[in-house]
Amino acid sequence: MSEKLPNAVDLSHHLSDVAKTLEPRAQGQTPKPGNIGMDGGVPDTEYFPIESINVTYLKPAAFPLHPTDALPHGPGVLGWIANILTGKTSKTTEAPTGQFIIPRRLRADDESKFELKSALQYSPTTGLPAAERIIYEWVARVHKPAYNDWKTLIDIGASSAWSSCLTILLNPGDSFITDKYAYNAALMQAHTRGLYSVAVKTDNDGLSAVDLERVLYGWDEKARGFKRPRVIYTQGGIQNPTGLLITAQRKKDIYDVAVRYDMIIVEDDPYYFQQATPYSRSTVRETKKQTDEEWLDSLVPSFLQFDYEGRVLRLDTFSKSVGPGGRLGYYTGSPLLLRKLEALHQSFISFPSGFSQAIVGELLHRFGQEGFTRWLRGITAQYELRRNWAIDALYNSLDVRVKDNWSPTLTAYAPGDGQMSEKFTQSKSLMSFVPPDGGMFVWFNIHLHNHPRYKRLAHQTSPAAAKTQLSNELWTAITEAGVIFRRGELFVAEDDDEEEDVFLRASFSSGPKEDLEKGMKIFATTLVKFFQ
Amino acid sequence: MSEKLPNAVDLSHHLSDVAKTLEPRAQGQTPKPGNIGMDGGVPDTEYFPIESINVTYLKPAAFPLHPTDALPHGPGVLGWIANILTGKTSKTTEAPTGQFIIPRRLRADDESKFELKSALQYSPTTGLPAAERIIYEWVARVHKPAYNDWKTLIDIGASSAWSSCLTILLNPGDSFITDKYAYNAALMQAHTRGLYSVAVKTDNDGLSAVDLERVLYGWDEKARGFKRPRVIYTQGGIQNPTGLLITAQRKKDIYDVAVRYDMIIVEDDPYYFQQATPYSRSTVRETKKQTDEEWLDSLVPSFLQFDYEGRVLRLDTFSKSVGPGGRLGYYTGSPLLLRKLEALHQSFISFPSGFSQAIVGELLHRFGQEGFTRWLRGITAQYELRRNWAIDALYNSLDVRVKDNWSPTLTAYAPGDGQMSEKFTQSKSLMSFVPPDGGMFVWFNIHLHNHPRYKRLAHQTSPAAAKTQLSNELWTAITEAGVIFRRGELFVAEDDDEEEDVFLRASFSSGPKEDLEKGMKIFATTLVKFFQ
Structure with missing residues (x-):
């Protein structure tokens, strides 16, 4: 730790009512050398x-x-x-x-x-010292937080960690900012606690700092019914469900807004290390010559690296690098927030499995x-290869085209339809998507407004009702064709009457290549048929 | 499961506000055979x-x-x-x-x-199916609940499990009944949530069913400031800190009161299998000839065995049989309560470590x-041997005597003092204790009222203040002599102005024999010196 870096600023006013009362308790007495400990059971x-x-x-x-x-x-x-x-x-x-x-x-x-002897015994809430050290040193190497007194704390995986963050930061009736489409389980956890998620627009560079400013600046507590959010929840590395990362500049912009509005950023980042090289259509893909060190340093930095005030609470997990079954992860953040989390763990978790700590630690x-x-x-x-298989398979079954040269968004048509005039093809596009920056998912924006029955249905009922009906029909068709995706509706952070887009999320993270290709082909074929 | 047993009665009115909203969510879609799952990450x-x-x-x-x-x-x-x-x-x-x-x-x-492949993957909240089955069958073998539709649910250890029980059963400001001296960490967890513990007297047979009736019958909500407790928390097997078990008849009596007052019993029972044979002074101790099966069946039954309505929520742990570091345990209870606990786990825990499940399960x-x-x-x-070492060591350093033939309580005097007249010795006893029925602890009732300075101090201040001062002095003396016990004050479930007894808890569960004997000897010597 450089002595020149500042310490975290005091953010104790962000603590929930529960957190205010939490302090880690002494965990039995550690006898001095030579003493006889007959204290604990x-x-x-x-x-x-x-x-x-x-x-x-x-x-x-x-x-x-x-x-x-x-x-x-x-x-x-x-x-x-x-x-x-x-x-x-x-x-x-x-x-x-x-x-x-x-x-x-x-x-x-x-x-x-x-x-x-230690791993199977009661261990401190902070974990086995050797595991604690490995984690701290790894964060120091990878994320280099921009303040001095940051800490790490071992946990039992990111979903429990997010739940603990909600406990120490928010009171029932409070709210938090998140991406327009955000990780569905994270939303669900918050909503079942009586918390509100407030959506901020997201573009291909990630959560929009401009829209964040707009939402915060114009906050009308009376109209909204609850206080202005003090917390941002986002997945900075690769986002679930969009498969896109937040660029470094965008992270800096978001952080600056967070400083001005005195906010805390909870950065849930399971896919950080799964940043892939950009998708390309060439069958022999260019491979960058890099050392492993260079590769690590080339990753888009996390929010931590911009955090000079200790207002980022970062959640890491070993779920994607070792295996979700280990239920092992860690927080990085300021001493205050981590002390409160430690106290919370002491009461609710005790400590992560010693088998997990010892095996993953070793x-x-x-x-x-x-x-x-x-x-x-x-x-x-490997995950990059899988992403390529998935996108390649779409190219093989659909007519996939770049719409605008400045944008990574691809638009897909029924085979042959792309040959027609620009105006005609616009009205015939089936869906659009951005090839994922990495991670595990591809996020399809289904162009239901181009469905032959859409206009009639919308006229008979409403655009929203028409979309819902068509979305249900498409979901049924895909499922009946034998492919299970996840519906985009689950990821909607905030209900929006003007919302017109319908999404599907497909995971390319597991299973044999043939299944992945077959799944994509079935999806494409079903989509073409559905739009006929 | 016998078809003749009744199902659990409806206890949904016992659910907390939080629990009412909890239902387990579908965990992704399991694709049908032949389908391609691209749902989960x-x-x-x-x-x-x-x-x-x-x-x-x-x-x-x-x-x-x-x-x-x-x-x-x-x-x-x-x-x-x-x-x-x-x-x-x-x-x-x-x-x-x-x-x-x-x-x-x-x-x-x-x-x-x-x-x-399964253990390191995401697993269901209910755990790996093979682990689930082993646990269910073990409970069926050992505890034989007296109703038909009981279930088990894997958890991450009893302290987290108790915390989850509090969440699904009690709202802030609610209360629960417990033993006059109860497990300190369990009390602490409840108190930091704004819950009240109500003490019921305990004798050598365990929590008093008579006093339970008295407390419930005479409940005065206005005077107390909160509603009559609906939950009993107790450690039925071997209790912490007293080292004593609740006898079978007493459990039945308590259960009957619980039925009449419509209560739920949370039975936290980490030491159930550590029921020892009674302590005896003979150096060659009698050993009972039993098969392992007979031994298992000879254990004092748990509350579950008397539970014909599904109002017992039992907490088991592998902490004492395999190792606390595994963070693995399980609940047994009615389908309703276990469904709520499952939903809670889904949000806060996900599932126990797959390493722990696989290794302990296998x-x-x-x-x-x-x-x-x-x-x-x-x-x-082994624990029985350790108990014997501890008590033997006390006999070696103190004059330990049976006070009443009908009671297991032993009274300890400075060596030689026991030879004097009955009246004299009464006023010179240093402490009393009951040789533990098993478990890990011995619970010393220190007779501070016999301390030479007690009367003067009590006269100058108050009996309570005198005890506090002497208790502090004794604690300091023992600690300075190099032995770490745990202070009895930590285990007090409810403040009581008339409380006169001062306790110390000593653990005999770990460390070499020599340390255990030395620790007891130092304690005895310090006690004798302190009372001089």
Whole structure:
């Protein structure tokens, strides 16, 4: 930590009524050396039935940096052998796995940093010290917050973390700003607590700083029925559901507005490391020559990096890098907010699973920062490949065209329809989308206003009712054709009578290539048929 | 489940305002066979960096049923070798460990029931199905609830579980009944939420059903300032801090009162399996010949076994049987309450760590119910041995005497003082205690009214102030002598001006025998000196 950076400003006026009363309690007494501790009800560690855990893990370079196709037999040991036998991998390739052991007790010369004696015992709310250190050092390397006294705190995953943020920051009846389309589970959590989400427009650079200013400047508490929001919730890296990131300049603009209006930004960022290279149509895609370090530094920075006042509360998770089942993540933020979160965890969570802390912690220790960077890069390349499969598949089934050269938005037509006159094609477009900047999702804007029955339906009822009916019909058709997407309505942050767009979210994150391609093809075919 | 048992009665009027709005949400769409799921943002399981987990575990019989002393080198493989080399264990003893593997993917012929593919993925709020089944079947075997449609739900440990119970059952300003001295962290959690704990007297058979009736019958809402409690919180098996259990007859009596007053009993029971045989002074202690099955059936039944209406919400944990670090436990209760808890978990927890579920789940699968019973019995024998060490050590340093033949309470005097006349010794007793029925704690009632300065101090100030001052002095003296106990004041459920007793809780659950004996000796010596 540079001594020149300022400390966090005092944001205690943002605390909820609940948070005001929360302070971490002393967790039993730690006896001084030589003293005999008969304080807590802790089991003797000799009675833990697990003697040791031996973990076989994929090495950081298990996945190639520039995959052109899937390894058909997977990356593990069995897949490695199969890939060699089928000629997909060179025989000289190093075995892709390593091993580590978590023993009952560490000895001085053990390479491991975690032991079951501590991992299976009660641990501090702040987690096992070795895990805490790894996390802190990783944030220092990657995010470099622009103030001095930032802290990290281990948690049990981002959805619980967001819930805790709501508890310490907002009282029932309060509100928060978010993107016009925001992560549906995050919205649901807030709404079931009696909180209001206020939508700000989003463009291809992310949440609009201009619209944020407009909403805040013109806030009319009487007309709205609740106070001006003090909190912004957004997914800064890659957004769910749009698949787009907030650019660095836009983050800075948003941060500046947040400072002027004294707001807190909760940055929920599960897909930060899944920033892909831009989608391109060439079959042999250009691959950037970068070291892993350069790759890490080339990622669009998080809000933390602009945060010189400690008003960003960042949520990270190991769900996308290790696995959601580990239920492990961490907050980064100011000492005040993290102290309140620690106190809240103490009452509601205690601490994250010691199995998770030890296994994920030891994995990160073995990887090291360099290895973990390489691992993330390999995984990101896989998700990028999947995104390419998905978009390529759309190109194969639809007539996909650039509408404006300055915009990344693509517009899709029924095959052949794109050949017609500009005016005609405008009225025949089926949908538009932006190839995702990374992450797991593609977000389709369905042009229901071009549906042959739309005008009649809208005339008979209303534009909104017509859209709802057509949207339901399309959803049924796609589902009956055997593909499950997620409906865009679930992501709407704030009801808006003027809302005309209907979206569908498709995930390209898992399953075999053939299924992904087939799913996209079915979607495209169904869409063409539906618009006939 | 017998078809003859009734279903749970409708207790929906007990739900808190929050609980009324909670319903489990559909968790994404599960695609039908043959359909392509592009709904959720789930990572591809091929990208999980953990290839397999190989666990070495202690076999169910690792600890002897009738230990007369500690195995000096511990129960593990290294300890086993050392114990053979030093002649502490016979050479023919079977190696005390086994192994299992949790692979990335299960194959049809695998003995394991858990795979990383599922354990590291998002899992249902209700946990991995194999873990869910093991838990349900265990409760069916052990507790046999007296109604038909009881359910279990996996959770992240009892302290979080109790917090969730408070959320679904009580509104701020509500109250609950508990033992006069109750688990301090449970009280703290409730008090920081603005809930009131109402104390009911406790005797050596546990919470008094008579006093419960008295408190409920005579409830004066105006005088009290809040409504009559609808919930009882108690630790039915072995209580913390008293170390005593609630007898079967007493549980039945309490349950009957609960039915008449339409109450819910939250039974937090971490020490259920740690029911020890009664303490005896003989150096060669009698050992009961029982099969493991008989042992399990001989345990004092839980409230669940008397629950024919579904008004018991039981909290179990693997903290004492596997390790607190696993953060794994489960509720048993009626479908209504468990549905509300599931919905709450969905928002606040998601699901317990998949590492914990898979490792603990697979361990239980390998143990089987019989093996797990044997394991619990072995552990209980160890804690019983520790209790004996602790009480034996007190006998060695103090003059410990039975006061009344009908009561298990023991009274302790300075060595030699017990030889004097009955009247004299009454005024010289230092403390009294009941040898614990099991668990981890012994609960000392310090006779400060016999302290030489008590009368003068009480006259100068008040009896309460005198006790506080002497209690502080004693605490300082014990701490300075190098022993850390926990102060009884922390366990007081309800302030009571007439309260005269001062308690200390000592844990005998961990650490070497020598430390335990030394700790007790220092306590005894400090006590004698303090009363001089």
